[in-house]
Amino acid sequence: MSMPTPNHLRLEDVDGVAVIDFVDSSLMFESGLVQSIGDELIAILTEQARHKLLIDFKNVQYVSSTMLAQLARLAKEVQKAKGQLKITGLGPVLKDTFRISHFESLFMIYDDRASALKAFRP
Known part of the structure; x- marks a missing residue:
């Protein structure tokens, strides 16, 4: 069964990485x-069996604690699937949020999309 197109996310394939x-x-x-x-x-x-995920927060100013919980759930599932999850595009407020919540130890965080994509390469 194929997954319908996500309603709240924009998905792009960049060299095998789901951005x-x-x-x-x-x-x-x-x-x-x-x-x-x-x-x-x-x-x-x-469902799409995409095990290399890069989430770009460049257009996001703030996330709720509920969204942080969803990200933690995703990180756990990625780990179970032996995949990779990286994050980029955090502005100053989100960087502080991730630091205060100790999420910087849960995620590989990159300053820009290019360096995050490069980190997926062997």
Whole structure:
């Protein structure tokens, strides 16, 4: 069964890496929609069998604690699948959020998309 196109995410393949952007950063606040975003992220990993994921937060100003929980869930699933998950595009507020939440130890975080993509190469 093929997965429908994600509603809240934009997915691009770059040399075998699933690069994920958020369609509307305001969605990061609403808990019901955040759950949908989390489910879409998991589906990219499981249903599309994409084990190299790069999430780009360049258009996101803030994330709720519910979104952080979804990211933690995704990280756990990526680890189970023996995949790779990297994050880029964090602005100053999000960098602080990830640092304060100790998420910098959970994720490989890169300053820009090019360096993150390069890190996927052997």
